[in-house]
Each structure stands twice: as C-alpha cells, then as structure tokens.
Amino acid sequence: MDNETLLELLRCHSTPGDEGEVAAVLAREWLDAGWRVTRHGAYAISARCPGGASRKPRLLITAHMDSPGFTVERRERKSLYVLPLGGAGFQGKSTPAILKTAGGKVPVRLHCKADKEGRRTYHFRDPGTPIRHGDRVCFAAEPTISRKGEITSPFLDNRLGCGLLCEVARALPADGLAFEVVLGATAAEEFGGFGATVLARAIEPDLVICLDATYESPEQRVLLGKGPVLTLSDASVLISPAMRDLVLEWFHRRGLLLQTEVYNVSGTDARAFPKVGLPAPVLALLIATRGNHSPAEVANLADYASLREVLLRFAVDPPPLLEA
Incomplete structure (x- = not known):
C-alpha cells in the first residue's frame, strides 16, 4: 500500500464545493495508472479502467472528496x-x-x-x-501513524475512501474482471450531496460500492481494526436480509473480515443512485473511525488494507448480487 498518497490527500484543503486539491491528486494518480479520466463539471470526477467499455455489467466504486x-x-x-x-x-x-x-x-x-x-x-x-x-x-492536518497502525488526522472521512480509489487504480488486474470498472469521486457529500447525483446520471452503473467512514460503535460491536463495515440501514440505504446474507456469505467463504451496522439517521452518497431512478444495488462499505468530523479522527490502517483487498477481489469474483 502507498501511505504517502493517503497522507498527501489528508493534507489537502477540500471543503464542500471546493474540492479541487483532492480532485487533482486523484486525476494524477488515475492517469499515472493508465486510466481515462473524465470531469463532470465541479461536481464529480471519474476514471474508466484501461481497455475501454465492454458488455460486462458496470461497477462504480465511489467516494466523496470533501470534508466538513x-x-x-x-x-x-x-x-x-x-x-x-x-x-x-x-x-x-x-x-x-x-x-x-x-x-x-x-x-x-x-x-x-x-x-x-x-x-x-x-x-x-x-x-x-x-x-x-x-x-x-x-x-490544520498533521497526520500521525502509531506503532499499532492507527492513523490520526482530520479528514479521514473521507480521504480514506479517496486513497482506496488510488489503490484500486494501481492494483486492479487488466484481465479477468467481472465488470467494466469505473472509479468515481464526488463533491459536496457533507453539504447537499450534489456530486453523487451528477455522477449517478453520468455513469449509470449496474452495481455501486460507496466508500466512506463511519462511527466506532461498541454497542453494535463495530470496532477499529476488525475489518470494513457494511451499512444495513441508515437514512441513505436499506439492505434486505436476503442481500445481507449474500454479502456475509461471500466474505465468510473468502476468510475476509466484515462488520455490520444499523442506523435510521445519517447517511452517505448511497442515496443518490435510487433517487435518480437507477435500479443498481448499492453497498456502503465503510471504515470505522473515532472522533468523526473532528481535528483528530482515528482509524486503523488494517481496516484500510482489508477494504483494499475486498475491492480487488470483488471486481474479479463478486457475490451474485445482480442475480438476486
């Protein structure tokens, strides 16, 4: 993994509606990896996997660029x-x-x-x-990483997701993919959610993975260092028990860590896709953090590495969500 790119992203000045610094880092990393980059006005930026369009289903992996x-x-x-x-x-x-x-x-x-x-x-x-x-x-951001692998910095929500978009661009194999893969990054998730709506209409994906940060919640057994978190419900997404079980089984069979959470408030960019009329299933795969939206958010880089592996394996050998 390339922690230097993540640290660079954390030092960017990127408030809602002014995400140019993060967008520039993403565009540079995607282009260096050979991806084709498209800007969707000031609202979003996307990149398509080398090799161009195909007849395969389209998978969009997306994260937001702004922080409060x-x-x-x-x-x-x-x-x-x-x-x-x-x-x-x-x-x-x-x-x-x-x-x-x-x-x-x-x-x-x-x-x-x-x-x-x-x-x-x-x-x-x-x-x-x-x-x-x-x-x-x-x-002001001065990120630190402890010996235990915990990173402390403002803006982990959601530069962690943006960092993973760079990791996927560099590591995704050229052949053997189950999807036409598109990476996307949105503006203003923290204030209005405008970017995800523009991205949804521009890409029209068949399946969406929405990357973001969430809260450590001992009551729900959502803890730092215990793997990515699948949101089963919040104000932006509802996962049926049947889809939940498909995803849990896929993780279990591959020996991958997964935590789950339920809320009836808060939310992510996941809301944009059904809102514009797209039938695509949306999975919110998040990283647990402590001190959300503060100058000293904390996450465990083991969760970042675990979610990276999930994304790379998902693109090659996904659960049968489109058949459900």
Missing part, C-alpha cells in the same frame, strides 16, 4: 466569523486551522464560543491578509 469545514460569513472588528459547512466541530476553545484565500493559505487559530442555549459560533482573528466573503477554513 467553514466559510467566512462576516467581519466584526478584528475577527472573522465563519459558518460550518457540514458537521465540523472540536473539543476545547480553539484549534489550529488553515484559511484558504485567493492569495493562498494562511494558518489561523479557530475559536469556538457557546451561548447559554449551547449554540456555537466560530471565529478567528484577522491575520492581515485580504479575505473575501465565502473564503474557506478547514482544520
């Missing part, structure tokens, strides 16, 4: 106040952040205040550089 951040709302004296885009938050009174302006990136200290009702406001002191209404702020 902040946008400049107003100035009050020597402070700039920002609004969250997505569910970004942090413990304590302040945290290091990066302001992105037309003139470049500027380190700032992002402060949080809560009123008596618990409503939070965020601001930073004017760094003395030209700032425009709508400029973006994100947490």
Whole structure:
C-alpha cells in the first residue's frame, strides 16, 4: 500500500464545493495508472479502467472528496466569523486551522464560543491578509501513524475512501474482471450531496460500492481494526436480509473480515443512485473511525488494507448480487 498518497490527500484543503486539491491528486494518480479520466463539471470526477467499455455489467466504486469545514460569513472588528459547512466541530476553545484565500493559505487559530442555549459560533482573528466573503477554513492536518497502525488526522472521512480509489487504480488486474470498472469521486457529500447525483446520471452503473467512514460503535460491536463495515440501514440505504446474507456469505467463504451496522439517521452518497431512478444495488462499505468530523479522527490502517483487498477481489469474483 502507498501511505504517502493517503497522507498527501489528508493534507489537502477540500471543503464542500471546493474540492479541487483532492480532485487533482486523484486525476494524477488515475492517469499515472493508465486510466481515462473524465470531469463532470465541479461536481464529480471519474476514471474508466484501461481497455475501454465492454458488455460486462458496470461497477462504480465511489467516494466523496470533501470534508466538513467553514466559510467566512462576516467581519466584526478584528475577527472573522465563519459558518460550518457540514458537521465540523472540536473539543476545547480553539484549534489550529488553515484559511484558504485567493492569495493562498494562511494558518489561523479557530475559536469556538457557546451561548447559554449551547449554540456555537466560530471565529478567528484577522491575520492581515485580504479575505473575501465565502473564503474557506478547514482544520490544520498533521497526520500521525502509531506503532499499532492507527492513523490520526482530520479528514479521514473521507480521504480514506479517496486513497482506496488510488489503490484500486494501481492494483486492479487488466484481465479477468467481472465488470467494466469505473472509479468515481464526488463533491459536496457533507453539504447537499450534489456530486453523487451528477455522477449517478453520468455513469449509470449496474452495481455501486460507496466508500466512506463511519462511527466506532461498541454497542453494535463495530470496532477499529476488525475489518470494513457494511451499512444495513441508515437514512441513505436499506439492505434486505436476503442481500445481507449474500454479502456475509461471500466474505465468510473468502476468510475476509466484515462488520455490520444499523442506523435510521445519517447517511452517505448511497442515496443518490435510487433517487435518480437507477435500479443498481448499492453497498456502503465503510471504515470505522473515532472522533468523526473532528481535528483528530482515528482509524486503523488494517481496516484500510482489508477494504483494499475486498475491492480487488470483488471486481474479479463478486457475490451474485445482480442475480438476486
């Protein structure tokens, strides 16, 4: 595995609607691997497996490029106040952040205040550089990897998924695939979900694997280091018991780890595909994390490696989901 690409992705400034840095890394990695890259406006980017289209079913493996951040709302004296885009938050009174302006990136200290009702406001002191209404702020990223293989950084949701798109592009075999494989990356999953709708209509897949991060949940026995997580239900996807059993059996027969989760809230880009009228089955395969949407999210790289293996094996020898 190439952790350097993952670390590069984690250091990108990529808030909802401003995902150009992550898109540039993905395009470079896909092109270097020989894939054909297509940009779908500002909403998505995709790549097709070398060899072109085929009569095989089309498998789309997708991840979102954005992470929650902040946008400049107003100035009050020597402070700039920002609004969250997505569910970004942090413990304590302040945290290091990066302001992105037309003139470049500027380190700032992002402060949080809560009123008596618990409503939070965020601001930073004017760094003395030209700032425009709508400029973006994100947490400062300095990823670390422990001896236990745990990675700590902001934006694991969902640079882990983007990193896996690069891994698949490099490692997928040229022959013996069960699908025409398409890789896709979307904008604004954390705020509006616009990108996945555009990607769904552009690709029209027969089967979708949606990569994302999820929550560690001891109550559901979803733990770091115990393998990928299949979402059985949330606000964006519902997996029937019959499809669940097909997937579980496929993992079991191959000796691959899999955890499952159920929610009736939250969600991923999975919602976009049935929403635009596509009958494609959608599997949300996620990586468990701790501290979601904070400056110090934590994941286990063993889960990242396990999901990489799953994707490569799935493309060659999938469960019979299209026959179900």
